[in-house]
Amino acid sequence: MTLTLAPDTAPRQTAAPADAAPGASAGEALSERQQEVLDAVLKLMVAEGDGFSVAAVARAASCSKETLYKWFGDRDGLLTATVRWQASKVRMPKLPQDRLTRQSLDAALTGFAASWLTVITGDLSIALNRAAVSHAGSGKSRLGEIVLTNGPFAMKRRIEPLLEAGRAAGLLDFADVADAFRSFFGLVVADTQIRLLLGDDSHPDEAEISAISAQAVTKFLRLYGRG
């Protein structure tokens, strides 16, 4: 449950305010105060979707609207900075460094599965994904892209090397790593995420997540395991 998720390094160009806007450049350091503001935004998003007003943010964070606009340019910049900041906090399980065994591969996959399920079933992730999905619809802002990069794509980038390592170690057998990833993702996530996004309130608890993860990995190994 530690280690780096590659931070979003996609190019930026979003119309930024004239002076330096922290939300605008990916690696930008956010001051303590600014993080407090973004925290308030996250809380608001969880509480009421992305329909909150800038005034509400100012109220919740005890800061002035003028400061918000100075720091983040406009409402979209504020949202984007929030999503990027949150994304930068997500961590993924560590990959085993030494030679893979059947056990360590199983454990790594199960760890990934559980970690992923824990993230996507969290209120925060649900709120962020909802916002990103809405914005992906109405063209403006890059929220969808950011969440995509730090969500499914990030998982793919992390899992595929593990799968390839498993194949190299003679533990897995597949022709197409993308196909294997697809199966893994599907078996782990299935309809969980879309149901939660649509408002179903069947949040699995930790025990259920463990069970689902273990079963998913078992099935995956039944499909792609060797020997």
Place this chain on the structure above:
Amino acid sequence: MTLTLAPDTAPRQTAAPADAAPGASAGEALSERQQEVLDAVLKLMVAEGDGFSVAAVARAASCSKETLYKWFGDRDGLLTATVRWQASKVRMPKLPQDRLTRQSLDAALTGFAASWLTVITGDLSIALNRAAVSHAGSGKSRLGEIVLTNGPFAMKRRIEPLLEAGRAAGLLDFADVADAFRSFFGLVVADTQIRLLLGDDSHPDEAEISAISAQAVTKFLRLYGRG
């Protein structure tokens, strides 16, 4: 590619306008003209998400705002009627009626998979799901519930009998039908839907859908097939 999807029969109570509002009761007949209006709404949703104004609908459908409010109560009623109407149009493949064989089960599952993928990768479904997801976030309106009922839940209700029939015919082997459904859904849909909702533009064409469906069913049968 024919046959009934159980229409949404969930109870209704949404604050309806005083007089009969077509959007309000599930089985209500919509006049030709009203369907034209809802068609215009669908087009607008596909084109610009659910951010369109009521005035835009009136313009697109060449009708007056007053009529819209008279028919559908308020903006939400209009949206809800649109989603319900569209949902009522979705059809699912016919189940084989005679005794299942390995071939007919395979064909039925593949047909379902392809049909489902075709629906969820369509622009219309994407737009509707985006709207439903957004609304599920901000509590008001039952869009999320409706899409959930006519989406994942409907698929589940249709697939599970097929799976049970397969088990009864000695073709499938599973302890928990819900678990088997989960695997089927996951193998078929995987990350396709969430990626599209987030704005990834990798729409699979018909050939890809066929290939994915066939592979998914093959994997599913490898996991749950008997003999």
Place this chain on the structure above:
DNA sequence: GATGTACCGTACCGTACGGTACTGTGTCAA
């Protein structure tokens, strides 16, 4: 022909919100 109904088109109203400007206050540095 008179009356009623259903509808379009449009003007209108109230409000909520994004964004800007201004004022007051605490802090730091010379």
Place this chain on the structure above:
DNA sequence: TTGACACAGTACCGTACGGTACGGTACATC
């Protein structure tokens, strides 16, 4: 002490939009 600065708080502005009201027209019914 004084000035520059960063910021909170708030008043303000323009606009877009939900919702309503009303005039005008086509059509049906008597």
